[in-house]
Amino acid sequence: MKPYRVVTNGMSGADVQAVKGGIVARLRARRFGGLPKAWDSTMGPRFADMAGDALHALGAAPSTVSAARHGRLTVGAQRMLLAHRRTPAQLARATARLPTTRRRAKASRQPGPSKPRIVRLQAAMANNQGSIGALTGTVGHYTAGPRPGTRSGDLSYFRQYNAQHRGQGWGAIGYHYGLAIDGTILLLRPASWRGCHTAGANTGRLGIVVNGGPGQRMTAAQRASYRWLLNNAHTSAMPASHRASARLSSLPGVGKVHKDYNATSCAGDFTTDYRSAA
Ligand SMILES: [Zn+2]
Numbered sequence: 001m002k003p004y005r006v007v008t009n010g011m012s013g014a015d016v017q018a019v020k021g022g023i024v025a026r027l028r029a030r031r032f033g034g035l036p037k038a039w040d041s042t043m044g045p046r047f048a049d050m051a052g053d054a055l056h057a058l059g060a061a062p063s064t065v066s067a068a069r070h071g072r073l074t075v076g077a078q079r080m081l082l083a084h085r086r087t088p089a090q091l092a093r094a095t096a097r098l099p100t101t102r103r104r105a106k107a108s109r110q111p112g113p114s115k116p117r118i119v120r121l122q123a124a125m126a127n128n129q130g131s132i133g134a135l136t137g138t139v140g141h142y143t144a145g146p147r148p149g150t151r152s153g154d155l156s157y158f159r160q161y162n163a164q165h166r167g168q169g170w171g172a173i174g175y176h177y178g179l180a181i182d183g184t185i186l187l188l189r190p191a192s193w194r195g196c197h198t199a200g201a202n203t204g205r206l207g208i209v210v211n212g213g214p215g216q217r218m219t220a221a222q223r224a225s226y227r228w229l230l231n232n233a234h235t236s237a238m239p240a241s242h243r244a245s246a247r248l249s250s251l252p253g254v255g256k257v258h259k260d261y262n263a264t265s266c267a268g269d270f271t272t273d274y275r276s277a278a
Contacts, residue, residue, distance in 0.1 A: 115237055116225040117184040121155065123162045125172035129194040129202070135246045136204035137253020138230070139260075140274030141175060141197055142267045147212035154180040154211050158188060170196040175207035176242070177229060183221025185229060187242040201261040205253065206233075206244060210270055218273040227277045230254060254278045 143161065148154055162173035174196035178186035188209075189195055197207030208229070210222060218226070233244040248254055255278020258266035267274055 120187045127193045128171035132194045137251045139198045140257040140267045141209040144213045151180040175209040177208045179210045179222045183225040190241045198261045214268040
């Protein structure tokens with residue numbers, strides 16, 4: 001077998017490269033079992049599912065795959081498994097026996113092909129900061145805190161930060177949008193309210209935040225959602241209370257980060273993601 005090489009394109013942090021290296025090592029050793037928990041928190045649960053399905057399709061024995069993961073095989077992975085040593089006619093008949101999974105996959109599809117899932121924080125907020133004014137840009141941040149590795153974990157941390165920022169007298173969480181690990185856009189402070197995320201530079205600037213700290217990078221899903229946000233936050237695809245008053249990607253100050261305005265290391269290595277997708 002031709003040796004695999006881990007390809008790095010400069011866009012991935014050390015954690016992502018470690019996961020790539022781990023997958024290659026497993027393929028080489030033909031170890032197709034469940035994926036290490038740590039990979040979920042690095043790449044997000046969607047990636048873990050996808051990688052698990054791919055390894056399974058490549059030859060994982062069902063007994064080495066958890067029942068839960070086995071039951072969540074995508075239609076694509078099931079087709080790959082069914083295709084093994086079957087004639088096209090047999091494959092067509094076998095695939096026709098998967099209507100439930102296929103229906104479920106179709107129902108969960110979002111209206112636009114690239115529109116991410118959008119979820120409200122659903123926490124008490126009040127505006128005591130006035131109006132954000134005419135938009136001039138975006139400011140990217142990290143929380144300098146834990147990166148939980150699941151969407152529900154991200155939501156739970158942002159609810160905590162909402163309570164903390166209210167306790168500081170800010171009325172609501174300081175940022176306007178959160179990017180969950182799986183690419184879900186979390187609606188935080190309403191877009192027309194002035195934020196509390198960048199001292200002296202909150203007027204006209206929407207704050208965007210990810211859970212995590214130095215040395216970490218966005219997942220591909222987070223980068224895709226960030227790009228979607230910059231191009232679509234002003235459209236009817238965004239709920240009215242969180243809709244931007246202008247196309248963010250056209251603003252002169254799009255893709256800035258906290259350290260562009262204040263003496264801070266925020267947004268760490270996420271800075272590359274905030275700048276490159278803008
Ligand atoms: Zn910051």
